[in-house]
Amino acid sequence: MSSDHVMNLKLGEFAKIKGGKRMPSGTPLVSYRTDHPYLRIVDFKDGSIDRSNLQYVPNEVFPAISRYVISSKDLYISIVGTIGLVGTVPPDLSGANLTENAAKICEIDSSLINRDYLGYFLRSEVGQAEIRSLAVGSTQPKLALFRIEQIAVPCPPLEVQLGIASLLGALDDRITLLRETNTTLEAIAQALFKSWFIDFDPVRAKAEGRQPEGAIQGCMSAAEGRMPKAAMDATTAALFPDSFEESELGLVPKGWSIGCVGDLANQKKGSVNPLASPEVLFEHYSLPAFDSDQAPVFELGQQIKSNKTPLPDEAVLLSKLNPHIPRVWLPVNHGANAVCSTEFLAYSPQEGVSKELIYCLFVAAEFQQQLCQLVTGTSNSHQRVKPDQVLLVKIPIADKPVLKAFAELAKPLFERVHANRQQAQTLTQLRDTLLPRLISGQLRLPEAESLMEKAL
Known part of the structure; x- marks a missing residue:
């Protein structure tokens, strides 16, 4: 691919920019689920939406801001404070309300540019530099809607755009898988901690005459997230008492002490x-x-x-x-x-x-x-x-042997989390360095695919 075949277009030449809307005065968002999610800057993450703390518009309030929604066909871009967060909305959140601190890039002309390619460009170092150059204000930066239309976007032929988006999308899929695996591994470790040291499940089981459930046998292959239900091995089960006693914190396993974080x-x-x-x-x-x-x-x-x-x-x-x-x-x-x-x-x-x-x-x-x-x-x-x-x-x-048994189970989990995180960071760096080289013609798609295969 040669840079001679790349057209440079202003974003406003192939798309519309429309702002979001704040909630009506005196009507707060709610944390319980309604039919209308409300997407805030804090929800924008890694080119998509972080669902961990979504807020919602009460159904009776939605008609007042019903025109300010974003589609899964659009791109979001943050325009106040943290400038230049860009990404897409998953299909199941299509139609969500959009904060006034963001805008949507919509009605994208697919005959000129691929939506995913545009998103990758805007998140690249070149795209981010272009966005920062158009922002105003130092303490609270702002990006006016008309300035977004002025962003210069290099547009190679559509088949090249599609190839770039497909290649970088494959990298993103791998990064997402690594992060999801880490979420599962941490959840397993946290479930074990809660079971042993908060809910006291092994002690309750022994007090009721049952065999405690297995700790994490096979946990390293349990990335799908199901806690195993096999019986706890006899050596580990023997570390736990079979009764409770009263304490200033309520019922605790017999023989355990009450102390503090220190x-x-x-x-x-x-x-x-x-x-x-x-x-x-x-x-x-x-x-x-x-x-x-x-x-x-x-x-x-x-x-x-x-x-x-x-x-x-x-x-x-x-x-x-x-x-x-x-x-x-x-x-x-x-x-x-x-x-x-x-x-x-x-x-x-x-x-x-x-x-x-x-x-x-x-x-x-x-x-x-x-x-x-x-x-x-x-x-x-x-x-x-x-x-x-x-x-x-x-x-x-708990007694020191219980603490030691927990460490022996948890340590391999976190070592794998660390290894996955490092690989995700390596792939992220690769993704971010490939795009400008592909656009400029310094790197052809087959060469980029070879680099990606080596990294994977």
Whole structure:
């Protein structure tokens, strides 16, 4: 393919731009399901929609904003604050209402451009640079609808566009599969933690004269997500008592102690100033890096403008900022110069405790509810947890052999999660580097397919 065959068109030459709509004054969104999902900027993720916290328009309110919906044939683009998030809406969410902080690219002329190719271009470095150049405002960037029409889009022949979209779509499918597998693996680990340390299922079974159900036999091949129902092996079952006793936290397994988070984890304190080592390469665990697929950023000290917390050897990171948005990070491996944002609290396990256990404790819904009660600040956007209060949260603590048995089951799960995440990041980088080379003609589709096959 030669760049001579590429037409450069303004987006407004082949598509319409229409804005979303805010909710009518005094009518809040609801969390229970109605016939009308409402798509917000926070729901835009990885070129699609994150369904984990969807909000809805009450059915009786919908007629007032019924014209401001997005179709699965359209593209969304964020236009306020976080500029340039671009993606599609799944078919089952077609017809959802769209926030006023976004617009839809609709009525796309398929004789000139392929919708998926356009989406990939707008998410590419070249497309994002074009979008940023048209935004105005520094503290709260905005992208006017008429400026979206001015975005310059390189349009190779349609058959080339289709080939590019198909190739990159295959990469996206693989990335999605890896992420879905990780969601399943983490769910298995979290289900095991809840079963053992919150619901006390093995103890209840023995108290009722039943054999406890298997922990995770075969869990490494259970990526489809079903918890196995085989009987727990006798050695593991013997670690659990067969009765309960009263405690200040209610009924707990007999012989277990009542302690606090500080009995399981140490908080890493201290500070490092990367600017004092301008030529040193730091492995930086920041909040934006967490939100970007939990991928730490490698930066020279001179690029990091504030003090950071050094990571302990066995680290678990818990965000103290806005705990209603849970951010818990388990770095499986990290280097000597690893640091994290001071918005993260860094913990390491006490002797006989695993970082996998600490991670599952912090992720558990029951712990997150307690965490939200420890905040200071009245603004929803700037609430913080008091670090010393986290260590004082009371919990039942099992005997060390039970903790060890949990670690032996959970550790392989998280190692696989880490490997899958690294592969997804590699494929994402490949996808993002292929597009500009394909458009410019530096790379032909057969060559790109060969590169993709090697990566897979």
